[in-house]
Amino acid sequence: MGLGSGIAGDIGMNTALTDDQRALYMDSRVIRTILATSKTVAIVGLSPKPERPSYFVGSYLQSEGYRVIPVNPRADEILGEKSYPDLLSIPFRVDLVDVFRQPEECVEVAKQAVQINAAALWLQLRVINFEAADIARAAGLHVVMDRCVKIEHGRYGGSLHWVGMNTEIISARRGGRYF
Amino acid sequence: MTQQKRKFGFETRMLHAGHIPDPVTGARAVPIYQTTSYVFEDTDKAAQLFELKQYGNIYTRINNPTNAVFEERIASLENATGAVATASGMAAQFAVMMTLLQAGDAIVSSSHLYGGTKTQFTHTLKKLGVTAHFVDPTDLSAWERAITPNTRALYGETIGNPQGSILDIEPLAALAHAHHIPLIVDSTFATPYLCRPIDFGADIVTHSATKFIGGHGSSIAGVVLDSGKFDFSTFPTIADPDPAYHDLRFYETFGHYGFLMKTRAVTVRDTGAALSPFNAFLLIQGLETLSVRMERHVSNALTVAAFLKAHPCVEWVAYASLPDSPYHALAQKYTPRGSGAVFTFGIRGSNKRRAGKTFIEALHLFSHLANVGDARSLVIHPASTTHQQLSDAELREAGIDAGMIRLSIGLETVEDLLWDLDQALQATLA
Numbered sequence: 169m170g171l172g173s174g175i176a177g178d179i180g181m182n183t184a185l186t187d188d189q190r191a192l193y194m195d196s197r198v199i200r201t202i203l204a205t206s207k208t209v210a211i212v213g214l215s216p217k218p219e220r221p222s223y224f225v226g227s228y229l230q231s232e233g234y235r236v237i238p239v240n241p242r243a244d245e246i247l248g249e250k251s252y253p254d255l256l257s258i259p260f261r262v263d264l265v266d267v268f269r270q271p272e273e274c275v276e277v278a279k280q281a282v283q284i285n286a287a288a289l290w291l292q293l294r295v296i297n298f299e300a301a302d303i304a305r306a307a308g309l310h311v312v313m314d315r316c317v318k319i320e321h322g323r324y325g326g327s328l329h330w331v332g333m334n335t336e337i338i339s340a341r342r343g344g345r346y347f
Numbered sequence: 348m349t350q351q352k353r354k355f356g357f358e359t360r361m362l363h364a365g366h367i368p369d370p371v372t373g374a375r376a377v378p379i380y381q382t383t384s385y386v387f388e389d390t391d392k393a394a395q396l397f398e399l400k401q402y403g404n405i406y407t408r409i410n411n412p413t414n415a416v417f418e419e420r421i422a423s424l425e426n427a428t429g430a431v432a433t434a435s436g437m438a439a440q441f442a443v444m445m446t447l448l449q450a451g452d453a454i455v456s457s458s459h460l461y462g463g464t465k466t467q468f469t470h471t472l473k474k475l476g477v478t479a480h481f482v483d484p485t486d487l488s489a490w491e492r493a494i495t496p497n498t499r500a501l502y503g504e505t506i507g508n509p510q511g512s513i514l515d516i517e518p519l520a521a522l523a524h525a526h527h528i529p530l531i532v533d534s535t536f537a538t539p540y541l542c543r544p545i546d547f548g549a550d551i552v553t554h555s556a557t558k559f560i561g562g563h564g565s566s567i568a569g570v571v572l573d574s575g576k577f578d579f580s581t582f583p584t585i586a587d588p589d590p591a592y593h594d595l596r597f598y599e600t601f602g603h604y605g606f607l608m609k610t611r612a613v614t615v616r617d618t619g620a621a622l623s624p625f626n627a628f629l630l631i632q633g634l635e636t637l638s639v640r641m642e643r644h645v646s647n648a649l650t651v652a653a654f655l656k657a658h659p660c661v662e663w664v665a666y667a668s669l670p671d672s673p674y675h676a677l678a679q680k681y682t683p684r685g686s687g688a689v690f691t692f693g694i695r696g697s698n699k700r701r702a703g704k705t706f707i708e709a710l711h712l713f714s715h716l717a718n719v720g721d722a723r724s725l726v727i728h729p730a731s732t733t734h735q736q737l738s739d740a741e742l743r744e745a746g747i748d749a750g751m752i753r754l755s756i757g758l759e760t761v762e763d764l765l766w767d768l769d770q771a772l773q774a775t776l777a
Contacts, residue, residue: 178354181428182575182603191352218398219593221600227400231392293602316602327402329365330410331611332418333429333604338355343367 175200175346179323179336183314184296193301193313199320200347202288202310206263207235209317210255210286212277213268214238216246222268223247225292225318232321237262255280266290266317274300282307290317357424357540358638365419366631379628380412399595399612409616413624417631421560421570424539424634425552428575429607431615432568432627436535436555437463438620439569440502441471443531443551445618446610447500447584450476454500455493457484457514459507462733464533468502487518494522499582500529500551505544506536506687508719509729509753510746511665513677513686520548529577535559535720536687540641547681550577551606558720559688562633562640566626571610575603585609591617640722640758645685647764648756654765655692660772662750666690688756689719694775699750700739702775703728706752709774712759712767724757724764 175196183190209229214222214236226236226247238246241253252258255265255277265281267274267290274291278300281289288310291297301311312320322328323335324346337346355363366377385404387393395401404410418430433439448454456468458481468479482489484503494501501523503514516532523530529550534542538559544552554560556568579585579598585605588594591613598605615621645668652666667678667686678686696702706728707715713726717733727733730742730749739749756764 176353178352219588219595219600221602224400224600227395231395231401319604322402326367329419330404330412330415331402331429331604332410332415332422332431332607334364334419334422334427336423337367338360338363339367340363341368342370342373344370 175324175337175339177336177338181334181336182293184294185314189298189313192305193311194315196324198310199312199315200324202264202290202312203317203321203324204347206288208237208260208262209234209264209266210237210239210252210258210262211266211268212239212255214240214243214246214251215268216240216243216251225266225268225316228318228321232325255284255286258284262286264288264290264317266292267295268292269295271295271297271300275303278303281309288312290315292316293319360420360423361637362635364423365416377413377416377628377631380624382411382624383407399592399600399608407624408619408621409611411622411624411627413631414622414627417556417622417627417634418570420631420634421539421554421556422572424543424637425534425572426543426545426574427552427572428603430570430572431607431611432556432570432622432630433615434569434620434622435567436533436553436557436569437467438618439553439555439571440464440531440533441467442610442614442618442620443553443571444468444472444477444500446606446614447529447582448472448475448477449584451497452476452499453478453480453495453497454502455480455482455490455498456501457503457507458482459484459510459512459514460504461508461533461535464504484512484514487515487522490519490522494526494528498526498528500531502531503533504536505532505534505542505681506667506689508536508689509665509691509751511667511672511674511686511690513667513674513681515677516544516547516549516681520550523550524548524577527578527581529582536689537682538637538641540638541645541682541684541687545572545574545576550574555720556630556633557718559641559644560633560637560720561626561630562637562720562722563629564718564721564723566623566629568622568626568630571607573603573607577606579605589613641688642684643758644688644756647758647761648688648690649685650761651754651756651764651768652690652692655768658769658772660695660775662693662695662748664690664692689753690756691751691753693748694750694752694772696750696775699748700730703750703752704731705775705777706771707731709771710767711770712763713754713771719753719755721755722758724759725755727753729753
């Protein structure tokens, strides 16, 4: 249904970022654009273990219709997809790079995301590295930080509401997906 | 872009948070989804739901679309990250304890508690191997002394029932966090309109939604809320692999939603005290007028309390918003709009127990029953009802004056309430 008139309201709970940083890295319009336009998502640090958070996110995105590309040098295949040791080894275009690694590893990931011409770099909850963000932004990538791609997909898709969470979305218009 | 950052006000969120009109029907009021279960899209999606890899509806014991509106709305009003609705307030606090605690653990609780809560903590939790220590809530050092390595949480009521004391939430939260344990606050008497404990550092908030939230004495209900700010990364029951959910680590997997996801998907799933969707609808109706009702509740309560204070048949009035209350300063800080609409007072008389009975039986408008937070005014005399088996000496030991009356002030014409109280007090002189 497109991006519509936008989401009015401050969506800013559960973050370690300041208001200024949130304006840069948690812009709801940017998040919704990424969710709406990405088709292929490389997950750096995707675990093959089904109980791990990265696996939850990967299997969720897969069931929501995204193609998930595992980036994990210690696995051959995860979620039925071939795993690559790094972003540079992926032989086709990636739209979104989603990162489940320690903050200090993110600069290298950001450089590779720029090199493979990804459209967006997304650092998961509490994965915060401003140098990595600057590298990606300077090259024109969308950047999201200290957010979870599954939570945001659930927030703007409507399902997060069903488990009683505070989505912070307020609207008197007819609902639907917000991306 | 500036529009995107707007923080909507409390009253706006009372009416809109958690409910976006249905895209197909356009229904403006919240529909009642009176259904036990939900058809799965396909077997893969069903498996994803059961493994908690998708957020969605499975079975109304776990979640329900009408309940979700109530949950998200009250979460928004409490500045919480989310909520889990339960069948009653007692179920809500029990769900919190069952989620956080295991055998061998202890809690430290304020002694100024609803009697049902005190019984649940003292006896039911004891059967499960959990010990509750009760302390004078006004003595911070008593809280500190009661904390041991086994203590897993602190617990208190924003406005203590029936003493009317105000919990000093801020230093208590600091004490809890210094010991890496959460502060749980029951805020039933305050409602989010009068006090939001999370704003003062509380981690988990519970309500008996039966009271002012529903507001009309029609439905039994409760709710658990989480600030999402407590670090559960080393808290055993939330951080460790959970054998009740194929060794899922709730904190690692759901982060700031970990406690609530476990409360819903394990505790409420397994103990079964789910809220009825019809009751959720009635609670939502209540929330939509919460601020308007609470303003009138507290203004009527203050008028009644001041009237009683000046009445010759009344010995004392325990209402924190009165200037000479020992809790007045705390009330100014935590409940500046008014310290609720439930309070106690003491009748004078040579035989206080008999005076209390005479008073209750002479009332015309106050309903004599065991509830608070109705739109109607309510009254109870503990010495002739809930505590009638105790002698006067035993009552004193329990901190209850034989002439103590508890009022829950409703929305009637306040002059009529004063008239009714006055004529019933006069009857005690006869």
